[in-house]
Amino acid sequence: MKWQSVIRSFGFLGLLVFLPPAFAAEGEAFTESVVIFNTICAKCHEAQCSGRLSFDQAFEKSSSHVLRHYGQASGKQWLQKELFDILNFMKEKCAYYPIQTPIPSKRIWKTDILDKFTTFMERNYFIPLGHFTPGQYRIELELEKDAKVITHLISGEFEMALEDCYLSTDRRVNIPVRIEEPGDYYFRMYPKTPVRILRFSILPQESNGQQGLKTLM
Numbered sequence: 001m002k003w004q005s006v007i008r009s010f011g012f013l014g015l016l017v018f019l020p021p022a023f024a025a026e027g028e029a030f031t032e033s034v035v036i037f038n039t040i041c042a043k044c045h046e047a048q049c050s051g052r053l054s055f056d057q058a059f060e061k062s063s064s065h066v067l068r069h070y071g072q073a074s075g076k077q078w079l080q081k082e083l084f085d086i087l088n089f090m091k092e093k094c095a096y097y098p099i100q101t102p103i104p105s106k107r108i109w110k111t112d113i114l115d116k117f118t119t120f121m122e123r124n125y126f127i128p129l130g131h132f133t134p135g136q137y138r139i140e141l142e143l144e145k146d147a148k149v150i151t152h153l154i155s156g157e158f159e160m161a162l163e164d165c166y167l168s169t170d171r172r173v174n175i176p177v178r179i180e181e182p183g184d185y186y187f188r189m190y191p192k193t194p195v196r197i198l199r200f201s202i203l204p205q206e207s208n209g210q211q212g213l214k215t216l217m
């Protein structure tokens with residue numbers, strides 16, 4: 001097959017360039033690779049922007065390293081290669097690997113989208129939220145059961161707007177957050193025990209006056 005030589009010469013990203021977009025868009029697993037990278041590998045490799053690519057010898061050598069941090073990639077050569085390519089993308093472009101996804105118009109995400117942005121076992125989440133202007137916002141999470149979760153709101157420039165741990169009450173978590181810089185944002189979650197997000201929203205928060213009034217009523 002021609003593809004294999006394309007893969008050998010250009011890596012998986014090369015394959016995406018050489019194949020019609022329909023192929024890339026179909027790759028559900030590919031979104032999961034990005035989520036795995038941006039939750040598990042990101043703990044050490046986030047914002048590595050050396051500009052230099054790692055070459056194929058590094059891929060062979062890194063295999064045991066990758067498996068140590070993500071044992072579930074064992075026997076999945078394609079996944080290991082994708083993770084490697086995603087790291088290279090970050091190094092070269094100093095950016096998150098792009099993921100095609102619709103942003104719900106009201107900024108309320110339901111399980112149809114949410115379930116694509118999670119790792120199956122750990123239930124780590126990495127959700128692209130689209131573009132935001134500076135202001136005060138409120139994140140609301142509805143979980144399948146009560147849990148303790150670590151949450152991040154992070155910009156495309158790797159700036160954390162939120163980095164905190166919450167315990168849900170009645171399966172809900174309510175997080176006020178201030179966005180200072182305009183740009184693309186991503187929500188990341190690490191639950192202490194695996195838990196599914198049933199609903200996620202991030203909405204502009206009313207001014208303090210209205211907020212106070214609501215609390216009184």
Ligand code: HEC
Binds near residue numbers: 069
């Ligand atoms: C606990 C920290 C940590 C985690 C988690 C981690 N790595 Fe690494 N990784 C390192 C360090 C340190 C190096 C060696 C120094 C370097 O090249 O940045 C490295 C090197 C690599 C290399 C070789 C890069 C090169 O240019 O030689 C690859 C590929 C790699 N890691 C991929 C991954 C992937 C994929 C994951 C997720 C499954 C992952 N790593 C998770 C710390 C980590």
